Amino acid sequence: MVSDTAVYTTLANVFQALFIGDLHRQSDLLNILPEATKSIYRHSMAEETQTFSCSPENNHLRAEDIVYNSLGFCIVRGPSTLRSAGAGVFVCKGRVQKGAVVSMYPGTVYQNYEPIFFQSIGNQFIFRCLDGTFIDGNDKGISKTVYRSCSRRDQLGPLKFCDVTWLTQCPYNPLAVGQYVNNCSNEYAANVCYQEFNVPASFPVELRQYLPNINYSHDIEGPLRCVVLIALKDIGCGEELFSNYFTFVR
Numbered sequence: 076m077v078s079d080t081a082v083y084t085t086l087a088n089v090f091q092a093l094f095i096g097d098l099h100r101q102s103d104l105l106n107i108l109p110e111a112t113k114s115i116y117r118h119s120m121a122e123e124t125q126t127f128s129c130s131p132e133n134n135h136l137r138a139e140d141i142v143y144n145s146l147g148f149c150i151v152r153g154p155s156t157l158r159s160a161g162a163g164v165f166v167c168k169g170r171v172q173k174g175a176v177v178s179m180y181p182g183t184v185y186q187n188y189e190p191i192f193f194q195s196i197g198n199q200f201i202f203r204c205l206d207g208t209f210i211d212g213n214d215k216g217i218s219k220t221v222y223r224s225c226s227r228r229d230q231l232g233p234l235k236f237c238d239v240t241w242l243t244q245c246p247y248n249p250l251a252v253g254q255y256v257n258n259c260s261n262e263y264a265a266n267v268c269y270q271e272f273n274v275p276a277s278f279p280v281e282l283r284q285y286l287p288n289i290n291y292s293h294d295i296e297g298p299l300r301c302v303v304l305i306a307l308k309d310i311g312c313g314e315e316l317f318s319n320y321f322t323f324v325r
């Protein structure tokens with residue numbers, strides 16, 4: 076198990092790198108941030124202007140490259156090694172160290188008393204946390220509609236509290252593909268496990284837009300539940316991620 080502090084630090088560092096890589100699109104948000112927060116990015120803004128002043132779109136690093144620079148690896152969805160298992164998730168660049176946060180499980184977060192019946196019909200992407208909280212990571216149908224609707228409900232002007240791009244083929248946060256990780260088998264042992272993580276109130280407000288989770292209800296008090304996938308061993312480039320659907324930590 077990895078400490079909450081380590082998970083927090085990893086997510087904050089990667090999201091900050093993604094935010095800095097995206098500064099030319101974040102000007103509305105930067106304008107409303109407190110001066111102390113703005114000053115964190117001032118240096119990067121100056122560099123960004125110098126580097127990208129000619130052709131911002133063409134020169135901009137891709138999110139995958141930013142994650143690679145930040146973590147030393149990148150992951151991607153692709154056809155699974157397992158026959159007839161559909162898609163899976165692979166390390167496509169670099170190497171994952173044992174104990175690293177490899178991926179995130181995106182989706183709408185439901186308390187155990189909230190209605191999820193219609194969303195759950197034929198849905199292979201519902202993750203059940205130890206305390207009965209559910210995360211619906213389906214990127215299609217009613218699940219997709221519910222997530223989009225919750226995200227718009229919670230948005231305050233340019234301030235977004237979650238990422239919706241995991242619902243597309245090109246997520247801004249490339250780690251948000253954990254719902255596509257397949258179950259281990261006799262042939263392929265688990266190399267990642269699930270770990271629950273509560274996003275504390277102190278998580279930087281400008282970085283929440285990269286969190287791929289949102290509460291179904293607006294009035295849930297307390298931290299947002301996230302689930303991250305942690306490497307159980309070193310994982311090399313080209314290897315597929317496998318979890319054990321029936322075990323997770325905490």
Ligand SMILES: C[S@@+](CC[C@H](N)C(=O)[O-])C[C@H]1O[C@@H](n2cnc3c(N)ncnc32)[C@H](O)[C@@H]1O
Pocket residue numbers: 155157159160161162163199200254255256257258259260
């Ligand atoms: C959460 S989804 C994982 C993503 C899925 N592969 C896809 O492309 O949608 C779970 C489903 O993946 C398939 N799956 C996962 N692990 C598998 C395995 N070890 N062997 C065969 N199918 C598997 C099963 O259809 C299962 O219901």
